[in-house]
Amino acid sequence: MPEKRNIKGWGFVGPGLLWTVAFFAVPLLIMAAYSLFQRVGGRIVTDLSLSNYLAFFSKPHHLNALVNSLEVTLITTLISIILAYPLAYILAYRVPARWQRIALMMAILPFWTSYVVRSYSWLLVLSNNGVISNVLQWMGIVDGPVSLANSRTATVLGFVHFFTMLLTLTIFANLVQISPNYRKAAADLGASRWQTFWRITLPLSIPGVMVGAFLTIVLALGDYITPQILGGFREVLLPQAIMLQIQRQADFPMASAMSLVLMVVISIIFLLFSRWLKIERM
């Protein structure tokens, strides 16, 4: 009987598992194999070597893409946390309960707009003759049109916009789960508002910040759209560099190697954050 049950169970799990293995695990393995090949004169040579990885870490324009990505991601994450935390705090503790849900939904509504469209809409605000340029000219701060697009600032702004919403969500979810009794007890024992915040609320809300920060880092590191639309080519981030290898050079081995570097970086970040990322079953 247990043997038979076992086989039946596999019958149910089989199709989904097969799909994931065939179209996720196997492609990753093929990509790993490809990363050891080389593209020489338009042909792919299947001699195994680490030359793509060596090229990545020795040529400044490749390595710079990784460094740029890490810098932009770090700046984005810090600014987003600083913007999102007070918002989540106010929504969780200052907004009356019956307004809370609607206020939160409003705060994250644009989060659900199409990713491509969202980056484009920032272009409307930032570009030469865009909204900001017009407002600045109208206020007399600048004389002619100014463009904030095609710069690191634009990329960071687009990222911060998206991830402030994401972090507000994770921090809010964490803050509303903290029992009010802790804060009441602190107040009863004579703690000031600031002391209660620094000693009680903030430490207890770190998991929410960390989960949000992890998602921010992983999604920002792997994103091609925002840097491509808002940042342009003046400064290339790693996903842009990978896409350049595919679209301009048709160098699939190099693109595979760079993708695996990105995957390893994300795995390291996962390990660093793993103590805050426990998934609980309902």
Added chain:
Amino acid sequence: MMRRAFKNIPAVVYVALVYLFIFMPVAVLVLFSFQDSLLPIPPFQGPSLRWYQAVFSDFRIMGALGNSLMVAVVSSALSCLLGFLAAYGLARYTIRGSGVVQWLMVAPLSVSYLIIGMGLLITFKTMGIPKSLIAVIIGHVVINLPLAFAIIYSQMGEHQANLERAARDLGAAEWQVLVLITLPLLWPALLASFFLSFTLSWDEFIIALLVSRFDVTLPVEIWSLLRSGLNPKTNAVGSLVFIVSIILVFVTEFLVFGRRKSQ
């Protein structure tokens, strides 16, 4: 209520400023979709519906819209079906190595879409499979199956198991238990998975860009519209996509949270 809010003016000002930041690009997008001139930049002239007209009479955009809907429906349905079967198998049967199976089923969640798309592109290229919408569907099932599986699996509690056992004791066959007991009990989780998958597939760009060629989905079509620079037509498409996404979110929200409240 208002009095409480006014007590904290810095908080109100802060929230207002962040909301302004969050809504500014979307507001500009929608406003200038009604622009009555050739550029979606100030000053605003209008309102005019000419760009919406242009969108609805553009057969490329309409074709891409149809493709997007088709890809989203098929990939979400497949994700839910495979996710449901896998969750049922793992929750109700003892399987050797179930820990590894679970880990594999959710593993794609930890990998960037770009890398998943790259892997599929190289695999299809190696095997000589041409770029197509079917390839996009395959990719979207890869990214949505883990979510559908996780959502449905998390809802398969002891309560359902007891009802299934009762049905079996009363003589129901396996398929009867599945169709008459398990499916109706899991309906909200299935719907939530379906709409979440639909939303993500509807918006997904990089995999669709990498593995499709002639027939493309809407985000890829919008991407190629961007090459023409700032254009009120892009605003109009974007506003329409925004509205569809918002409707999807409200439906999902209602299904997931409306349910939770009643429990």
